Amino acid sequence: MEGAARVIARRGVRGLRVEELAAEAGVSTALIYYHFKDRAGILRATLEFINDRAGRYTTEREPDAPPLDAQGELEETLLLEFQDSPEVRENSTAWGELRATAVFDPDLREDLARATLVWVQEVGELLGRVRPMAGAAALAGAAERLTALVEGL
Structure with missing residues (x-):
């Protein structure tokens, strides 16, 4: 799936060719089609992969790092989407x-x-820990705005 994410990041979805994906992954096109059936299957699996990968790099903490308060956890989770690393840039x-x-x-x-x-729900939960007295609608709206902001940047 890393190969699919790389090819999509490099060429876009419209530029995704199964032959190039197979070469990137070091497998045959037949194996790609066997596992994913079609282009839609490749896209679904790639979406799941990049979503899972983002979940990892926005939640992993150094074992010896001091614990964060609620606001620190929210800030770090959002800011980790802007890391200057090839993996994060490729994912984005x-x-x-x-x-x-x-x-x-x-x-x-x-x-x-x-x-x-x-x-959005995860960001809303983090916001709820920062502002426990805020209403659910306000938290959901703020979480949607923060998500849109992060995606837009």
Whole structure:
């Protein structure tokens, strides 16, 4: 899946060719089709991969790092989306490409909407720990705005 994320980040979804993906992954095109059936399957699996990878790099902490308070955890989670590392840049680029493609692909749109909803809910939970007396609607709205801001940057 790393190969698919790299190819999508480099060429975009429209530029994704199974032959190039197979070469990037070091496998045959037949194996790609065996596992993913079709292009839509590749896109779904890549979306899941980059979403899981983002979950890892936004939640992993150094074992000896001091514990964070609620606001520190919220800030760090959001700021870790802006790391200057190839993995994060690749993830962000591939996510943007998949989001743009989802406008024209109803199946991908649904998968992406679900992934975004999970992220918004996670940000909302973090906001709730920062502002425990805030109402659910205010937290949800703020979480959506923060998510849109992070995705836009």
